[in-house]
Amino acid sequence: AYAQTRIALVVKSLGNGFFEAAARGAEEAAGELGDVEIIYTGPTEPTAEAQIEVVNSLIAQQVDAIAISANDPDALVPALQRAMQRGITVISWDSGVAPEGREMHLNPSSNDLIGNTIIKLSADHLPDGGDVAILSATATATNQNIWIAEAEKVLPDYEGINLVATVYGDDQSDKSYREAQGLISSYPGLKAIIAPTTVGIVAAAQAVTDAGKIGEINVTGLALPSEMAAHIKSGASQSFAIWNPIDLGYSATYIAHALATDAATAEPGATISIGRVGEVTIGEDGQAAMAEPFTYDASNIDEFATIF
Amino acid sequence: MCPAVGMAISCHIPGITLPLVGRAREGVLTQENMTEPVLTLSGISKSFPGVRALHDVALELYPGEVTALIGENGAGKSTLVKILTGIYRPDAGEIHVRGEPVSLPTAHAAFEKGITAIHQETVLFDELTVAENVFLGHAPRTRFKLIDWKKMRAEAQSLLDSMGAELRADTRLKELGIAKKHLVGLARALSVEADVVIMDEPTAALSQKEIEDLYVLVELLKEEGKAILFISHKFDEIYRVADRFTVFRDGEMVGKGMIKETAQDEIVRMMVGRSVDHIFPKVKAEIGEVVLSVEGLSHPTEFADISFALRRGEILGFYGLVGAGRTEVMQALFGITRPSGGSITIDGREIAPRSAADAVAAGIVYVPEERGKQGVVIGLPIFQNVSLPSLKRTSTSSVLQLAQEFALARTYTERLDLRAASLSQDVGTLSGGNQQKVVIAKWLATNPRVIILDEPTKGIDIGSKAAVHAFMSELVGQGLCVIMVSSELPEVMGMSDRVVVMREGRIAGVFDNKGLDPVTLVETAAGIRSQAA
């Protein structure tokens, strides 16, 4: 039999545009690497226990590597440890796992960079400062919470920017929409809604549009260009940012492949090549950052909306 | 409010209004209308899984005549009614209406062919108003095909008024007693223009006064030329209203004829295949010490001040109009209804049963009036129904012992001459009378001290009735005591040692059954007379 490396790309839940894009990146990397088979999978509900079932079936299949975006940093540890005991390479990406449950973690970007970016995006369009609010996904989403914490840390650097509330839309369109409406009516002076989640930002932009507040309230945060194109054009959103999810899936695949084929080892200071994206260096905490988030606005949206 | 017995009634059937006097007219039967049956059935067969309910039966109904359909429980009478009203489809056979062959695939089709029925079970809608119950399915419509509520209420009210029913068309049915509900069912049957009116045991739940009213109504329908099929287990009633009879036995037609020309004995023989001599085989048992005594038992809304004593070997009859509250009192003794005051003493020990289980433990058992709902657990086999209250005895440290259960069930069901294919059969497949036997068997198996029978022979055929009565005699002979709630005068008169009469939640009189005049009972129950003694 010829040596084929099977890499499982496990996502929080299927049916999410962001992860679909990452899967495309993984396929692209697999094509470049040649002897790689990508297994793109994930549970229906974004819960840890459902993800464990998926991991268990991957262990049974004796895949060579698992690259996971986790629903809970701790709950998956036992299952992933079992995978590692059976010789499977485990890395986490996007949303991390506790260090004992993986060999390394690939952040799409560094958390402080993201935290800073989402505040900066709103501040850029508020020269005189003003009230802003955050619309997050589920209250339990690890990465969301880290970013919000980072954002709160850098808040003092932005004079006049005043964070009035953080609400949760559970990554459901209707709830996010309603929460955004609540923000709009509760804070008449609101100048910006920051939603570091794609479902939330789309819903918030729609709520602002429907409330006739385009130009008054700027919606910003993290989103895919294809989802936000319409709102950039209408002016509901001035700009937003995202790392390239395709690159993220691509990079995770490269790293998983390198570790699984023993071309690299996951230890602090190690540098791993990630194809066209460049290379990453693993830090002291076993984490690596891919790249800075990229900002999209009216000037470049059309170009990217067709890509992801 | 109090209905007077025998008051004059003006009756209205859509189309005609005519005054009536509460007495059946005789000799309506004439030669012409005998020749042309409105409805002819031939070769009708119907089977259910495992049961042959009807086999090759025939029936004719003549205009202006009442045909009584007679047969034991499970003979197939109701099944025939359901075939005629489009609820079941026969496996074989033909139905002709006025000589035309018809098929009755739905209840609606039967309606349109002019066949209407009052079914054995009250089949009405508790949450709807009386008017809607009367007109559901054929409500008057406005120009836009929408239901015309105003017209509906008005028509229903005039129909009810004409029947002498003291009912308002916009009351919710839920708020009515059983008897009134039956009247609504009757109004429903009469709200359509029909040639054939079927009544399946229409008097089973009615009190004397309403039964009288019903006879008047039947008479009126006859005069209008309607063909009436009348099903009943009460022979006095059959002889009173019917012109012809047809007898079914085990799903087959075994005889028919003119009522006037046939003696009751002969019909009974056709029905059961033997003669039944003693319907009330009352054997005087030795009356002993007081077993159960009830003092001042009260309930906030249902009954008040109920006091009586029951002696060993005694059958105590509870008579009253339907709705007098007897059932509630019995259910209080049985721990189902929680009384607000008073005391219950059994064998000198005061008890306060808070559940049926408590009552059974104290030796009081209750055969409920609503057999299907409260008596048998349909879905469970016969033997499990029998053993249910006795599980403690048939099991060893709460672990089931099937052999003991079967033995217990066999002992008591065979004693009651139950007709069943096997003890593992679902009770739901038994006829009503046989279900009643299962309920009684269940209680006998618990060795009770007091057995309460609530309308024990309601809807039960004459053969089984005699068996139940014989059994009651046997029970008291063995030293049990029996409370028998009954709305049937002959039964109360024939079986009880003493009679308690209840009226509107209170005891209206207690009578010794020696030289007791039935009129006294009726009048006490109706509140016309109050007890002198």
Next chain:
Amino acid sequence: MIRLLKQREVMLLAIIAIIVALVTTRSAGFGRPGNLTAIFNDTAVLMMLACGQLVVILTRSIDLSLASNLALTGMIAAMVNAAMPGIPVEVLILGCIVVGGLLGMFNGLLVWKLNIPPIVVTLGTLTIYRGTVFLVSGGTWVNAVEMSDRFKSFTRAEFLSLPMLSWIAILVIALFALMMLRTPLGRAFYATGINPTAATYAGIDVGKTKFIAFTLAGMVAGLAGYLWVSRYVIASVDVARGLELQVVAACVIGGVSIAGGIGTVGGAVLGALFLGVINNALPVIGVSPFWQMAISGAAIITAVIFNARGERRGGRIILKTAEAG
């Protein structure tokens, strides 16, 4: 009967009014007509679905697949619109009603012809329909850019300062109310639920009535599918997840008996409105959003206890009639 039920609805309306008044004292903007119509608009879909669920529950059934039906129909509508923007929205809406109706019919057929308990059938189709959304979409979303302008603007167009979405809801509610009160079909739903045997005897085909109820509910869910996608301009697998139980909750709060036969369109609509007002009020008065779930749970339990009291009242009272007579 009508009197008693009306009382319950008046009570519910009063509670809603009190909540609005209380919240307004905390946040003046809440009671503004503009905000109230916004809440109404926000609850429109829930109210419509509650009407659909009402007829199903009245016939002693339950439809747990409504939200999945909505998601599937919505996804199909969005995909068709994305692929063929030329198709007029009106045609698309009709299509949605048909598709939703077919999905409802499938439930209804299983209940009618095979006599499978509705909760089992719809528990199955709940997951089947939701999974089918994934199959037809391949897991991807349909986004705002892909939808035609008319597709998005139709529900927002204002008439007499109320958006089209609200008007459609009002129309649906009115049609249901008319059907329930003034047509034989509406009465057949009640009859079937109150006493199926009696309904059969009255010439009503109980199985077919249930089938029609499921079909109607499915049609409403289909219509709601388009409305939802148009309003939130996104179609994904997760659309309206968990809404099925909210719809049942709305009915329960509105006094619909889960045992069938009892309930009114007004009650169901007000039940939905109650949930809508609560949902909208909490963020406004600054209650932590984490309390939302617990509060709506408590509201449901309270409503059930309250309703059961109302249902148990009435019936006959032997002694009272004796005293009156």
Next chain:
Amino acid sequence: MTDAAETTHRHIPDRLDNPIKSAVLSWETLLVLVAVVIFILNSLASPYFLNAWSLSDLTFNFTEKAVIALAMALLITSGEIDLSVAAIIALASTLMGMAVQWGVPTPGLVAIGIGVGLACGAFNGALVTGLKLPSIVVTIGTMSLFRGISYAILGDRAYGGYPSDFSFVGQGYVWWVISFELVLFVFAAVLFWFALHRTNFGRQIFAIGNNAVAAQFSGVRVARIKFVLFCLTGLMSGIAAVMLTARLGSTRPSIAQGWELEVITMVVLGGVNILGGAGSITGVVLAALIMGLVTFGLGLLNVPGIVMSIFIGGLLITVIALPILYRMWRERRA
């Protein structure tokens, strides 16, 4: 009717049908067949299936849900239902997590988990039997309430830091590939089988499920038994909460989201009549196994979870519909 005239009592046989024949034609046989077919299909479809560790991992997919399903089977047989089981897990797990922060050791945690489950079950039971409310709506309400309390306590946080010996309950192996969870489940299944099919208690549950009023009129303490069943369901949910929390080592309010429907699907697939009155524990155990086999088998083929749910939904309807269709077909021919 010549024998009617006889005075001797006629004999009624115990049973007419052949017990062996009716056992062969039972629901359980159908389930065994389905399970075997799926097992064979799995072995053919994936080379990784027939492996002791795979089969062991497979059991983790269903043991916790199945533990609840055992109690739910009894509850549904009695004619009630509990939709709040998953929410009970969330609340029990949250309170266990809270206790960890106070330094409560493992035995205390287990007691808290089970105790909270029992208390929630008692709350449901009191509402349903005490106030005579329909269980389906009561538990839709408590489902929001229990999980809502969990959200209110935890918010966006998670509890972790469970003691290391606690994890044995959810992750430990008793012997080779036999997990502690599996042993616990088998033990519970035997107990529940005995309780439902071999004791007075079980018989009374069937009686209540078929006709609660008649059962009450036969001296069965209906309210008490129903209350006990709700408590039992809560208790088993509490045990499941302990197992799941120990397996995850972490508590979030969204834990066990959507499990109530999976548990009920398991019970119904197991042949328990959703309207009450009929059911068997053997069927439920087989159904749990089938659901585990289906999800794990499809997982090995990397079928997305949501497509799996189509299979489960379809299986539910098909398995229920098949016997009905067969009966209709046979009746039509006869």
